[in-house]
Amino acid sequence: MSLKLYGYWRSSATYRVRIALNIKGLDYEYVPVHLVKEGGEQHQDAYSQLNPAHLVPTLVDEDRDIILNQSMAIIEYLDERYPQTPRLLPSHTLDRARVRTVALDLACDIQPLANLRVLNKLADDFAVDQEGKAAWARHWITLGFEALETRLKNTAGDYCFGFDVTLADVALVPQVYNALRFGVDMSKYPLIDKVYQNCSALTPFKLAAPENQPDAQ
Template identity: 50%
Template structure:
């Protein structure tokens, strides 16, 4: 597993204390990279090559027995699962908050995040898609995730269309935005027509202009080249 120090663009810092175990193409790890950038937290990037089975190594199994990325190590504290990591970062590093103070806006942001994280993204995991291809064939390997992305995005569009401002929930960045961007990327890879979801498409385009989001994209991660 390779290790590289990462810093948010424009923010100087001392050596990283946080360690993020990540795979460049993982949308779950991508969420955490965005949050670390937005909060200006330097971290050590520990690449876990899921395609080569490094998640099953003895070293990584001790950190995360379910063999998923991301995993965050903060001293003696180990946190797995992207939402758990994001809430941990929110509690420990409250600067640049990712959840609104207003209870309704906070609830909507969390609802959007969970909608993506629990009802869309897991159905396109590498293990799930490999099993679908094995049992049902290559056509279903593509059709399955597209169906569930479109179903989830239909609900998400309705949830956000009346509360969105510049971003998903008003004009401040929230967890909803952090979850949205990687999922739109995945949607395009499965040929989902984003014109069906104008609110989501507009928000994604606005977020793409932010350097903290740009630095987190898969192609810019140190293990992408490998």
């Protein structure tokens, strides 16, 4: 098997790439990188040589000697490299921009603010407790979801953009999974919730779910 995905079951960014690989119908070997155990395996030499940012995921194509980081860059790469399978980016320039906007709302303005390393830093620097960390996460998630719910009013069908799964859905589902962990009330976001439910019923999303990974705890 040529493709290897290094990641963590609960990492949103890894989850996105698992979904994309499944939609594109690509076989891959999943290599768990435990983000907590022994101070985090992502900081050990074996992994940091694959990603100097010490973040997951990394996609390795061993046959081609390719190492790629950053989930959104990896997914765009897969979509361009394997154009014969379902496309995650639409063909029209303007449609592509709109799909990327929603994906980046999630990948830039929500996820990075509420991930493990940031919550740990709040605890270390300002003695923020578990509930305080969850409140911090909910703040950024709900702020982002309010904007996203408004955007989806103009675009959503079964999925974020009409009736085809796109990069926007690939980014949305892991963020909703994360929101539910932190106790966000999804009834306030009926369009986001509808898209989440519709996507969750699809096999590529089901197979990519955190609880279905070998490193799930």
